Amino acid sequence: MRAWGLEGLGAWMNRTSGCRRVVLALFALALFATVASADQAAPPSAEKGKRLYAGNACYFCHGTLGQGLGVNGARIGPPSRAVAGFIAYVRRPTGAMPAFTDRILPDADLADIYAFLRTMPTAKAAKDIPLLGPLKGK
Amino acid sequence: MSGAAAGAAAFVSTPLAAQAPAQGQPAAAPPEAVYTTDRPGSDFMVDLIKSLGFEYAAANPGGSFRALHESLVNYGGNRMPELLTCCHEESSVAMAHGYAKIEGKPMLVMAHGTVGLQHASMAIYNAYADRVPVYIVLGNILDAGWRRNDVEWTHAVQDAAAMVRDCIKWDDTPVSLGHFAESAVRAYKIAMTPPMGPVVLVADGPMQEEAIPMADRPRLRVPKLTPTTPPAGDSAAVAELARLLVAADNPAIIAGRAARTPQGLTRLVELAELLQAPVQDGKQFVQRMNFPSRHPLRGGNVAEADLVLGLEMPDFFQQIHTLTPINRLGMESRRQTRPGTKIVTISSHELLSNSNYQDFGRYTEADLAIVADAEATLPSLIEACRRLITPDRRRLFDARGRRLAEASQAVRDLNIEQAAWGWDASPISTARMAAELWNLIKDEDWSLVSDTTFVNHWPLKLWDLTKHYHYIGWSGAYGIGYGAPAAVGAALANKKHGRLSVNIQCDGDLNYAPGVLWTAAHHRIPLLTVMHNNRAYHQERMFVADMAARANRDVSRSNIGNELADPFIDYASLAKAYGMFGVGPIENPNDLGPALKRALDVVKRGEPALVDVVTQPR
Numbered sequence: 088m089r090a091w092g093l094e095g096l097g098a099w100m101n102r103t104s105g106c107r108r109v110v111l112a113l114f115a116l117a118l119f120a121t122v123a124s125a126d127q128a129a130p131p132s133a134e135k136g137k138r139l140y141a142g143n144a145c146y147f148c149h150g151t152l153g154q155g156l157g158v159n160g161a162r163i164g165p166p167s168r169a170v171a172g173f174i175a176y177v178r179r180p181t182g183a184m185p186a187f188t189d190r191i192l193p194d195a196d197l198a199d200i201y202a203f204l205r206t207m208p209t210a211k212a213a214k215d216i217p218l219l220g221p222l223k224g225k
Numbered sequence: 226m227s228g229a230a231a232g233a234a235a236f237v238s239t240p241l242a243a244q245a246p247a248q249g250q251p252a253a254a255p256p257e258a259v260y261t262t263d264r265p266g267s268d269f270m271v272d273l274i275k276s277l278g279f280e281y282a283a284a285n286p287g288g289s290f291r292a293l294h295e296s297l298v299n300y301g302g303n304r305m306p307e308l309l310t311c312c313h314e315e316s317s318v319a320m321a322h323g324y325a326k327i328e329g330k331p332m333l334v335m336a337h338g339t340v341g342l343q344h345a346s347m348a349i350y351n352a353y354a355d356r357v358p359v360y361i362v363l364g365n366i367l368d369a370g371w372r373r374n375d376v377e378w379t380h381a382v383q384d385a386a387a388m389v390r391d392c393i394k395w396d397d398t399p400v401s402l403g404h405f406a407e408s409a410v411r412a413y414k415i416a417m418t419p420p421m422g423p424v425v426l427v428a429d430g431p432m433q434e435e436a437i438p439m440a441d442r443p444r445l446r447v448p449k450l451t452p453t454t455p456p457a458g459d460s461a462a463v464a465e466l467a468r469l470l471v472a473a474d475n476p477a478i479i480a481g482r483a484a485r486t487p488q489g490l491t492r493l494v495e496l497a498e499l500l501q502a503p504v505q506d507g508k509q510f511v512q513r514m515n516f517p518s519r520h521p522l523r524g525g526n527v528a529e530a531d532l533v534l535g536l537e538m539p540d541f542f543q544q545i546h547t548l549t550p551i552n553r554l555g556m557e558s559r560r561q562t563r564p565g566t567k568i569v570t571i572s573s574h575e576l577l578s579n580s581n582y583q584d585f586g587r588y589t590e591a592d593l594a595i596v597a598d599a600e601a602t603l604p605s606l607i608e609a610c611r612r613l614i615t616p617d618r619r620r621l622f623d624a625r626g627r628r629l630a631e632a633s634q635a636v637r638d639l640n641i642e643q644a645a646w647g648w649d650a651s652p653i654s655t656a657r658m659a660a661e662l663w664n665l666i667k668d669e670d671w672s673l674v675s676d677t678t679f680v681n682h683w684p685l686k687l688w689d690l691t692k693h694y695h696y697i698g699w700s701g702a703y704g705i706g707y708g709a710p711a712a713v714g715a716a717l718a719n720k721k722h723g724r725l726s727v728n729i730q731c732d733g734d735l736n737y738a739p740g741v742l743w744t745a746a747h748h749r750i751p752l753l754t755v756m757h758n759n760r761a762y763h764q765e766r767m768f769v770a771d772m773a774a775r776a777n778r779d780v781s782r783s784n785i786g787n788e789l790a791d792p793f794i795d796y797a798s799l800a801k802a803y804g805m806f807g808v809g810p811i812e813n814p815n816d817l818g819p820a821l822k823r824a825l826d827v828v829k830r831g832e833p834a835l836v837d838v839v840t841q842p843r
Contacts (some may be wrong), residue, residue: 142781144770147763147842154647154654156843157681159767162646183550185774210645212509218660219648222641222687225519 129195131170136203139196148184155203160184164207173201243497252647262436266402267296269437269445270362270428273409274445275334279306279360281717283317283364284335285344286310289364293335304310306333309717310747314341315708318423320741321359323674323711326697328716329357329486331416331765334604336383338365338427346389347704349523352423353392354539354584355512355701356577358416358483359423366430367398377430386425391581393424395836402432402445412450414542417791419455419485419598420573458571458602466593469532469567471618475625476502477530480515481538481572482599487693489600490515492535496607497522499614501626503633506545510678510699511685512537514724518690519637532567536599540586541570567592571599571606584702597823640686653814655757659683661817662755665825666725674715675708675728676700679764681843684729694724704738709754713745716752716833717822725828726751730835732789732796739799745833746804753828754835756796758810759842762787766842800835809837 140146140153145163150156153164168171174197177187192200213219262273270293274282282297284290297308311317314336321332336345342363354357364383372378386396395415399405405428412424437445458466470476478497484490489494493515503525504516515536516523527533527545535541545568546558568591575596578585595602642655652702659680667689676699677684690696697715700707708731716726735742735756745752761784769783784790793810800807806827808820817838824834 144766144780144783147767147770147783150650150654150841150843151645151652152647152650154650154841155643156841157643159681159843183548185771187774187780188777190777191774191780210642211648213641213645216645216648218657218664219641219644222660223638225635225689 102137131198131202133202136199140200140203143192152207164204166201166204170198170201231274238651259770264437265434267292267433268300269402271296271301273406273447275305276757278415279333281309282306282333282335283309283311283320285314285317287337287341287364289337289430290335290428293428297321311744313738314344315706316738316741317347318345318359319707319710320714322352322357323714324718325357327694327715331360334359334361336363337380338363339380339382342388349389349423350392351701351704351707356420356422358421360416361423361425363425363427365427368431371431371720385427391579393425397424399426404598407448410450412454413450418579422577455598455601458597461606462595464609466569467606467613470500471610471613473532475530476532477525477527478502478504478534479538480504480509480536480621481512484513484515484538484693485600490693492603497604499607499610503629507538513698514693514696514783518685521633524633524636528561530566533562535570537572542587569593571595571597571602573598649814651812652841653817654841655680656683656813658838659687661687661821665821669725671725671727672719674712674726679731680729705734708734710741711739713750716750720750728754730756732756733762742800742803742805749831750833751828751831752833753824756837757840758837758841763842796837806834810839812839
């Protein structure tokens with residue numbers, strides 16, 4: 088859908104006349120308010136993202152925490168790229184990952200998944216894990 | 226009377242001798258035949274089997290080899306070989322497969338020539354593709370007049386080995402005991418000659434059960450077994466390879482089934498250290514324990530190499546090309562090596578290729594292809610290289626070795642940092658599972674008797690593998706159902722050495738023939754089985770998810786037909802039902818170490834034990 092900026096709305100009103108202009112302006116403002124509210128109505132939800140992450144098989148390759156499963160799938164939790172880059176990659180991945188189109192996962196759903204992945208913990212340093220620390224340097 | 230009915234009546238009519246009573250005498254009922262023999266043919270078969278040094282005979286019992294079975298336990302005393310009671314013929318063969326990978330020699334397997342072999346066939350294909358010797362004796366009643374009932378007709382076959390002939394190395398159907406003797410020894414010799422493989426010998430029912438004719442007894446003898454020396458590389462080709470290796474600035478060695486024996490590992494380390502050349506395993510599957518996991522020369526980069534040497538690497542093409550992802554059908558594989566990089570192979574693969582099964586992989590365009598057993602060729606290659614190394618090359622090699630050691634250490638440290646991701650996750654990460662296991666076994670004389678592909682090779686990344694028996698490699702042909710029985714067979718081989726056998730067991734694999742757990746319990750085979758219970762046929766689940774995404778359809782439905790859920794399978798109870806210790810399901814990673822410790826204590830007492838761990842997908 089085309090974005091409606093305030094400048095575009097003003098220019099359009101200048102080309103219209105009289106009370107018709109008022110009616111159309113009110114209509115346009117109402118429409119603008121609706122679109123704006125729709126844009127702002129659904130901030131990304133980590134909770135919803137968690138369900139979508141599980142339901143769309145993301146954990147098959149990336150693990151339930153997005154921690155990565157070696158050659159099967161890279162670590163994505165927490166994500167290392169911005170949401171736009173994350174969505175762009177899901178649409179046109181490289182390597183073995185299949186592309187997920189917006190028919191399967193709309194941008195809003197991917198934003199929710201991204202929000203979920205941002206809540207995932209980072210790893211402790213291996214030296215701070217008693218079973219791993221002694222293995223370093225060997 | 227129709228012709229067919231007349232024929233049937235003739236078939237059941239009284240023998241002519243009984244139809245003619247002696248003159249003047251009333252017709253008497255013929256005496257009941259009481260059939261005994263002091264020396265059935267199967268006794269002589271046992272003499273042959275004993276001469277070949279089999280320790281064990283794995284079998285699910287079957288009527289077509291009942292005489293051989295009886296001779297083994299009574300005439301043979303159930304020793305050398307000892308019978309192993311198996312619940313499925315696939316288990317029998319896969320046990321033999323795992324056993325051979327530790328012991329370096331075949332186990333005897335007995336099965337019906339029809340239904341038993343049908344069960345066994347996938348496991349035979351695994352062993353064939355993995356170039357592992359398995360010695361299979363099939364029972365069959367070839368003589369139609371000998372078959373007593375419907376079962377013996379339905380279990381009889383004209384050509385028993387035909388079903389698996391494309392995935393075995395050799396077979397024969399002897400028609401006399403003398404013939405059986407030669408073929409029994411020949412079969413062993415062929416199975417054990419690299420490239421090794423399964424062999425099939427058909428033991429005819431009447432030949433097993435009938436008494437050895439008196440006239441034959443003095444003539445029957447056990448032929449002498451002369452082990453065959455493995456085929457080593459042609460001396461001129463080896464000299465050329467040595468010249469290329471010593472001249473190379475950045476050689477890379479990729480080892481597949483290179484180390485058949487502990488000597489193979491020692492020789493490969495010697496070659497690598499002489500040249501200061503890196504050694505790596507294949508990309509996807511680790512075929513054998515070829516090289517120590519923490520050796521400073523483990524690693525290397527094919528893309529930077531000016532010479533790549535493949536040693537017994539099946540589908541070598543894949544090792545020097547990028548893989549085509551499943552969701553990029555039709556994409557051309559891209560060669561990873563630089564232009565001008567020399568490609569050299571030493572492989573016995575060409576010495577055992579059948580047309581039907583395509584385990585030979587894509588054709589590799591090599592600059593030099595030495596058709597020989599790699600392990601047998603390494604000594605002459607090492608000597609040839611040693612003679613060519615000048616002080617200048619030695620200095621270059623030493624500098625290269627220092628660089629490789631740093632890179633190898635960096636990779637190992639990176640692996641350890643990566644193991645920390647998801648450390649406290651539930652389901653439990655496979656890295657955590659491997660680390661918890663290592664913590665308990667690192668001071669034992671241990672042996673990993675399972676493949677590591679499905680757990681991201683974490684044991685190979687975290688554990689200190691130095692000995693040939695530290696890892697048995699994968700199945701050979703990805704025939705699922707191999708894991709549990711191969712582990713039991715390998716653990717049996719480890720038993721007499723007092724080694725602690727550890728099996729990281731995939732849930733899907735165990736469910737093909739879980740009765741092998743009973744075999745382990747019954748025969749007191751010490752084996753620690755740790756379930757990698759991701760509650761799915763996970764590889765297939767990923768494939769179906771890929772297909773759903775490609776088709777723009779519901780990815781969530783890829784669980785259908787692939788999940789092992791609703792209900793979850795209780796593997797601890799399964800183990801207990803088969804008479805062994807079981808604990809789990811373990812879902813909290815903090816509970817894992819104590820559960821493994823309890824199970825390990827059981828195994829140290831000489832029994833099998835199972836820990837069910839609910840894990841991440843991989």
